[in-house]
Amino acid sequence: MKHTHTLRLSNRFWIALFSAAVLLCVVFIILSRQFGSHTAVISKNGTEIARINLSRVTESYTIPMDGNVILVEPGSIRMQSADCPDQICVHQGVLHDTGRIVCLPNRVLIEMVHTKDAPDAKAG
Amino acid sequence: MIKTKRLALDAVLAAIALLLFLVEAQIPPLTSIPGVKIGLANAVTLFAVCFLGKKDAAAILFVRVILGAVFAGNLSTFFYSASGAVCCYLVTCILYKPLCKTVWVLSVFGAAAHNAGQLLCACILLQSPSVFWYFPYLLIAAVISGAFTGICVHLILRRMKNRKEKWI
Numbered sequence: 001m002k003h004t005h006t007l008r009l010s011n012r013f014w015i016a017l018f019s020a021a022v023l024l025c026v027v028f029i030i031l032s033r034q035f036g037s038h039t040a041v042i043s044k045n046g047t048e049i050a051r052i053n054l055s056r057v058t059e060s061y062t063i064p065m066d067g068n069v070i071l072v073e074p075g076s077i078r079m080q081s082a083d084c085p086d087q088i089c090v091h092q093g094v095l096h097d098t099g100r101i102v103c104l105p106n107r108v109l110i111e112m113v114h115t116k117d118a119p120d121a122k123a124g
Numbered sequence: 125m126i127k128t129k130r131l132a133l134d135a136v137l138a139a140i141a142l143l144l145f146l147v148e149a150q151i152p153p154l155t156s157i158p159g160v161k162i163g164l165a166n167a168v169t170l171f172a173v174c175f176l177g178k179k180d181a182a183a184i185l186f187v188r189v190i191l192g193a194v195f196a197g198n199l200s201t202f203f204y205s206a207s208g209a210v211c212c213y214l215v216t217c218i219l220y221k222p223l224c225k226t227v228w229v230l231s232v233f234g235a236a237a238h239n240a241g242q243l244l245c246a247c248i249l250l251q252s253p254s255v256f257w258y259f260p261y262l263l264i265a266a267v268i269s270g271a272f273t274g275i276c277v278h279l280i281l282r283r284m285k286n287r288k289e290k291w292i
Contacts, residue, residue, distance in 0.1 A: 021263060021267065022263070024260075025263050025264050026260075029260050046250065046251030099257075100257070102246075104249075105198070105200075107250070109250055109252055111257075
């Protein structure tokens with residue numbers, strides 16, 4: 001095989017480094033999921049509109065915003081519909097504990113917030 | 125004569141990059157995280173940097189980003205693809221000298237820079253620094269997709285090496 005001898009020391013070094021980076025990311029994701037709270041923040045144009053603690057929601061309801069409809073259910077939140085052509089935010093699915101749904105055309109952002117640690121300090 | 129050939133190769137590469145970019149935009153997102161994709165268009169940039177040089181690569185990138193935004197969508201597409209592409213290009217150029225022997229490593233760094241640039245752009249456009257929570261997900265995606273496109277470019281470069289004199 002011609003490929004095998006190209007797997008030199010430098011390649012092994014880089015593979016090890018990237019594997020370590022991936023592992024670190026996975027650990028970080030798992031940790032942030034475990035310690036994350038269940039609060040969803042809805043904002044438009046960068047200003048906060050609503051803050052919902054999903055673990056306290058007992059029955060589902062919808063929040064209409066111009067162009068978007070947000071569906072809040074016990075323990076989860078998702079974008080039910082949007083008036084944009086590509087429907088990316090609708091396809092982004094359901095949020096439970098982490099992540100965010102972004103609607104770029106209407107500049108709507110739903111995100112799960114982590115109360116314990118500052119989000120931007122760790123990403124550096 | 126040689127200059128004309130080089131210009132033709134630039135144009136062909138720009139066309140390939142644009143086509144890959146447009147085809148990739150049609151593939152439904154693999155995950156719920158926006159920005160995770162294979163990044164085949166960046167493979168062309170990487171190939172151009174390695175094979176033709178930095179100036180030609182910049183020209184190809186410029187054409188691809190502008191025409192990609194014209195064909196594929198709206199202004200936000202343009203900002204995201206431009207910020208990612210420029211970051212990817214800069215990092216690739218800076219690291220080209222030390223890493224030109226291991227193209228796949230170069231590609232991984234390029235992909236990571238691409239995602240970082242896009243995140244920065246999202247941070248500014250959405251005015252929400254919390255989008256950086258995505259960074260670990262995107263970094264994993266960058267390592268996988270970057271290694272993949274890097275190996276592709278490596279294989280192409282190996283086949284094109286003997287014909288380099290014909291082009292430039």
